[in-house]
Structures are given as structure tokens and as C-alpha cells.
Amino acid sequence: MREISKKIVLLGNESVGKTSLIKQYVHSIFSEEYLSTIGINISKKSVVTGEKTYKLLIWDVAGDLMNEKLYDAYLRGTHAFLLVFDATREETYQAIINEKEVLNDYFPDVPKLIIGNKMDLLENGEVAFDASYDLLTSAKTGQHVENAFFDLTKRIDDGQG
Amino acid sequence: MDKDNQRHLLEKLERLVSENQSLRLENESLRELVKGNEPDSAKVIGYNNELEQFTYVATHDLKTPLANISGYLDLLEMDLENPSEDVKDSMKWLKYSVQEAMNVIKELTSALKARNDKEDLLVEINMNNLVESILSGMRSTIKQKEVLFICNFTEIDHFLYYQTALRSILQNLISNAILYLKPDTDGIIQIQTEQIDDSVCISVEDNGVGIDLEKNRDKLLGLFKRVTNDGSGSGIGMYIINKLLENYGGRLEVESEVGVGSTFKIILPLKKT
Numbered sequence: 084m085r086e087i088s089k090k091i092v093l094l095g096n097e098s099v100g101k102t103s104l105i106k107q108y109v110h111s112i113f114s115e116e117y118l119s120t121i122g123i124n125i126s127k128k129s130v131v132t133g134e135k136t137y138k139l140l141i142w143d144v145a146g147d148l149m150n151e152k153l154y155d156a157y158l159r160g161t162h163a164f165l166l167v168f169d170a171t172r173e174e175t176y177q178a179i180i181n182e183k184e185v186l187n188d189y190f191p192d193v194p195k196l197i198i199g200n201k202m203d204l205l206e207n208g209e210v211a212f213d214a215s216y217d218l219l220t221s222a223k224t225g226q227h228v229e230n231a232f233f234d235l236t237k238r239i240d241d242g243q244g
Numbered sequence: 245m246d247k248d249n250q251r252h253l254l255e256k257l258e259r260l261v262s263e264n265q266s267l268r269l270e271n272e273s274l275r276e277l278v279k280g281n282e283p284d285s286a287k288v289i290g291y292n293n294e295l296e297q298f299t300y301v302a303t304h305d306l307k308t309p310l311a312n313i314s315g316y317l318d319l320l321e322m323d324l325e326n327p328s329e330d331v332k333d334s335m336k337w338l339k340y341s342v343q344e345a346m347n348v349i350k351e352l353t354s355a356l357k358a359r360n361d362k363e364d365l366l367v368e369i370n371m372n373n374l375v376e377s378i379l380s381g382m383r384s385t386i387k388q389k390e391v392l393f394i395c396n397f398t399e400i401d402h403f404l405y406y407q408t409a410l411r412s413i414l415q416n417l418i419s420n421a422i423l424y425l426k427p428d429t430d431g432i433i434q435i436q437t438e439q440i441d442d443s444v445c446i447s448v449e450d451n452g453v454g455i456d457l458e459k460n461r462d463k464l465l466g467l468f469k470r471v472t473n474d475g476s477g478s479g480i481g482m483y484i485i486n487k488l489l490e491n492y493g494g495r496l497e498v499e500s501e502v503g504v505g506s507t508f509k510i511i512l513p514l515k516k517t
Contacts, residue, residue, distance in 0.1 A: 118340075121379045121386060122393030124372070140398060148392070157394075 097146030103222035
């Protein structure tokens with residue numbers, strides 16, 4: 084079956100766990116050691132939804148690179164965004180909400196999924212501040228990580244913006 | 245035997261004696277020449293041994309100060325009261341760099357130990373990990389120069405090769421790419437892999453100053469030869485890359501355009517276990 088390539092971009096502040104989410108999703112590994120990403124790393128994974136097979140090209144963008152220069156040069160052609168915040172740090176949620184507003188101007192029709200990572204650190208599994216998100220994940224335990232990428236692929240498949 | 249024949253024979257004998265004499269002289273001078281060359285081969289072996297000895301001593305002697313730095317960093321970290329995030333970050337990268345230097349020493353030591361059996365050094369390369377480790381060691385330069393790295397190893401990210409050699413090759417290529425970026429343009433360096441038949445091609449592409457290959461192709465791989473006149477670079481990096489590829493298998497290809505940038509491709513044979 085022919086694979087359809089789709090570009091997915093993960094955005095979010097430094098140390099919210101973007102790289103860990105990708106490592107968990109693509110390689111099923113997690114490391115406690117934190118090395119902030121330098122630049123952009125691209126990984127791939129195949130996903131089957133219904134009768135289609137998608138080759139996801141997953142762009143891990145360093146948290147310190149979030150600026151509009153980046154949008155013009157590198158985010159063109161993105162099919163979906165995964166906006167990641169740290170469920171234990173409110174400022175990272177605010178950052179992602181601001182980011183989503185800018186993204187809506189640049190890429191109004193591209194699906195965007197907001198996920199709160201590090202749910203394993205939450206007391207009673209609840210986010211302690213007001214937040215509206217699509218999913219909580221844990222890159223450490225792997226909880227809901229597969230679902231996050233699958234939901235995003237479904238949204239691409241359904242053509243949802 | 246008549247007199248004429250006798251004279252003829254004597255003449256022949258004299259000629260033979262004379263030819264023999266000149267052959268002996270020629271032989272002796274050749275022997276002298278070979279003797280004269282002998283010390284050169286011995287010199288080469290001597291240099292080689294010296295180099296090996298030097299590497300042993302350097303790796304051994306560097307271990308102690310590095311261990312000291314590491315220990316003092318731990319002490320310093322314990323003594324720091326409420327360090328700022330910047331200080332914490334600097335401490336973290338200092339420790340990381342020391343650890344990386346120790347890893348390089350460890351790799352060099354095992355490379356020397358296994359020198360006679362190169363196959364022992366053949367390991368599975370994880371491109372993501374290798375490049376991440378190289379870039380992390382250059383983090384402060386990358387930040388200072390605001391270089392954007394784009395790494396794409398989706399086509400092939402695991403293959404067999406010699407880790408120490410590949411680390412050195414990539415480190416030199418990446419350092420050069422950073423060094424020759426244009427000061428007035430946002431620097432972008434793309435590193436990617438591609439599988440071509442039975443080879444893996446690793447390319448390091450930059451948007452730097454570029455090289456006039458028509459003028460400089462011969463200079464490019466020479467020792468202490470620089471392709472720019474601005475005094476940057478030592479002229480050793482490309483020579484090392486070429487020697488490593490000659491020794492461990494592989495070749496280098498260069499595409500470049502002045503003012504646009506360069507792409508260095510290293511093509512390595514895909515080895516089987």
C-alpha cells in the first residue's frame with residue numbers, strides 16, 4: 084500500500100517533553116536525562132487509519148526557536164500541529180495558547196491538537212490550573228501518547244482544521 | 245688455438261672483467277642507495293610508534309585533569325546557594341562537556357587497543373544519538389552564532405561503521421560548516437542521511453560563504469591548506485576527514501557555490517554484521 088507523507092510539527096516551550104513524546108511514540112523509549120533540543124530533528128513513523136497508511140514526518144522544534152521567522156521558513160507545508168505544554172507549569176500552557184493564536188493566522192486550516200504532557204506528575208490526574216486541552220499524556224509511562232498522534236492523524240484524514 | 249683467437253679471447257675476458265667490475269660498482273652504489281633509504285622506512289615506523297605513544301600519553305594524562313575538573317564542578321555545585329537558572333544551565337553544560345571529553349578519550353583508548361583488529365571497532369551507529377552528542381558539545385558556539393540545525397535521519401538512522409572515526413569526521417564537517425557561515429545571514433546547517441544502493445550518504449549542507457571549487461579543489465584535502473584567505477580554520481580538518489575515510493572506507497564529495505553554500509557528502513559502505 085502506498086504511504087502518504089504528512090508533516091507534523093511539535094511546538095511548545097523548552098522542557099515540556101516534546102522530544103520525549105516523540106521518542107516514546109517512535110522508539111518506545113524514555114530517558115530521565117534532559118538534553119534540550121538543538122534546532123529541528125525529524126523522525127518518522129507509519130500510521131494506518133482505515134484503508135490509508137500515513138508516513139508521519141514528525142518535526143521536533145527546539146523550544147527556543149519559536150518565532151515568526153521560523154513560521155515562514157520551516158513550517159510551510161505542515162499538515163498538523165501538536166501543541167505541547169507541561170501540565171504542571173501554567174506558563175507553558177499560556178505560551179501554547181499564544182502560539183495557537185499566531186498559528187491560526189498563518190495556518191487557519193491546519194489541525195492543531197493541544198496536549199498537556201507529564202500527566203504522571205499530576206495529583207489525582209488533574210491539571211491544577213484552568214486549561215482547555217484535547218488530551219493529557221505522559222511521555223514517561225507512554226499513557227495516551229499513541230492516542231495523541233493517532234487523533235492528529237485522524238484529523239488530517241478527516242481534513243479538520 | 246691460433247694467436248688471433250687467443251687475442252680475441254683475451255679481449256673478451258678483459259671486457260668481461262671490466263663489465264663485471266662496473267656491475268660490482270653499480271651494485272655497491274645501489275646497495276648504498278638502499279642503505280640510504282633504510283632509515284626513512286625506519287623513520288616512518290618510528291613516527292608511527294611515537295604518534296601511538298603520544299596518543300596513549302595524551303589520553304592517559306588528560307584523564308586526570310578531566311576527573312579533577314569533574315570533581316571540582318560537583319563541589320562547586322554543592323557550594324552554590326540558590327544559583328540562577330543561567331548558572332545552573334552553565335553548570336549542566338560544563339559537566340556535559342567534561343563527560344563528552346571523557347567519552348572521546350575512552351573511544352580513543354579503545355581504538356588504540358583494537359588498532360590491530362579494526363573489525364572490533366565496528367559498531368552500530370545511531371545517527372540521532374551521535375549527532376545529538378556532537379551538537380551538544382558545540383552548544384555554546386551554536387547559540388552564540390545562532391545557527392539553526394535541521395537533522396533528518398528518517399531514511400536511515402542505524403548502520404555499522406567505526407564510531408570514533410565517524411564522530412571525528414562529522415565533528416570536523418560541522419565545525420567547518422559553522423566556521424564558514426556568512427556573518428550577515430541566518431546560518432542554517434542541514435544534516436541528513438540517505439541510502440544509495442549499498443552505501444549510506446551523510447550530507448552536511450550549509451548556506452555559508454561557499455568555495456570556488458574550480459580554483460580550490462586540489463587544496464581542499466591538503467594538510468594545512470586553506471581555501472579562504474581570512475585566516476579562519478587550521479587547514480587540518482579536511483585532511484583528517486580524508487585520511488579517516490581512506491583508512492576506514494568511504495569517500496567524500498563536495499558541491500559548492502560561492503555565496504550560496506556548500507554540501508559535503510560522505511559516502512560510507514553499508515557493512516554487514
